[in-house]
Amino acid sequence: MKSLVFDTGPIITLTMNNMLWLLEPLEKRFSGDFFITQQVKKELIDKPLSTKRFKFEALQVLQHVSRGVIKVIDEPAVTDKANELLNLANSCFRAKKHNIKIVHLGEMETVALALHKGSEAIVVDERTTRYLVEKPEKIQEYMGSKMHTQVSVNHDNLKQLKKQLNPLKVIRSVELITLAYELGLLDLFTTERENELLPNLKETLLESVLWGAKLKGCAISSDEIDTIMQLEKPQT
Structure with a gap:
């Protein structure tokens, strides 16, 4: 297993x-x-x-x-x-x-x-x-x-x-967090009402959880966070 x-x-x-x-x-x-x-x-x-x-x-x-x-x-x-x-x-x-x-x-x-x-x-x-x-x-x-x-x-x-x-x-924990984001497990923080209050809410959410992980002990650089943010941007 x-x-x-x-x-x-x-x-x-x-x-x-x-x-x-x-x-x-x-x-x-x-x-x-x-x-x-x-x-x-x-x-x-x-x-x-x-x-x-x-x-x-x-x-x-x-x-x-x-x-x-x-x-x-x-x-x-x-x-x-x-x-x-x-x-x-x-x-x-x-x-x-x-x-x-x-x-x-x-x-x-x-x-x-x-x-x-x-x-x-x-x-x-x-x-x-x-x-x-x-x-x-x-x-x-x-x-x-x-x-x-x-x-x-x-x-x-x-x-x-x-x-x-x-x-x-x-x-690392950041990979688990990013996967959770991709799976929609964090969508409870991005409901329609919150989206009305804050533009680009999903992007802000991802940035906040990645930096939260970094500041609480996960060894990840700011450049790596920027790379994840870029990869997770919606395709236009």
Whole structure:
């Protein structure tokens, strides 16, 4: 059966933009499963529920888990694979004679679960994890710029990592939001009455949700948003 595996970031992005409700109709259209790992559940639900902050957001995610929209998977084989990938990924790049920790266990559990399930894609908003899967060579440049120092590469480890991650595809929350827009799931915000009050309402709606995702944590550039806006313009 088809599946997507979600990292913490995209679910936070959707929740903080009042768009978590989109997952249920998207899951039905997808005709597959939306998975998270036990570690992601801890970050999204268990930890926030033990504090005062983000407790309501955690309850929203919990509701989607209880209804089966999001399924939590806890398999020892996935954790073992995640630790293997974690050690490999965090020994690919060095600065000042030390390995650079570029990813955490939660992110690698998401990757490991997707490999284990043969999922269609992982849903990740964080830039480093996306680079790691799609174009790991860019991490050297990205981390060098971020740390303001020279970063070296362990090419043997990087080659081994690329080989293991090769089957994966990555999508972000903005791709899910754009798909929801294309499917008409956001049309409840563009009724005839609202259209009378604001010209170009659909365009404004799309721009608002894309920028909302960017400002709440999705790694997308303003140029990418402009490209999506251009592609989604009605054909004349």
